[in-house]
Amino acid sequence: MAKNLEIPFLLDFYGEMLTEKQRNCLAYYYEEDLSLSEIAENEGITRQGVNDQIKRAVKSLNAFEE
Secondary structure, three states: OOOOOOHHHHHHHHHHHOOHHHHHHHHHHHHOOOOHHHHHHHHOOOHHHHHHHHHHHHHHHHHHHO
């Protein structure tokens, strides 16, 4: 998954519209530069779960921006 530099800016504007888990996963991934495994350990979910949360959150942020 390539990191998009626009996502942290969208997270600042629209972050409150996401679920807490989605916000946390995006913050860990884009702002703290943690790996999916590290995020999974912090959140108590699988790597696939983290990947799904990030993808859904990014899709939502892009929809909010449109």
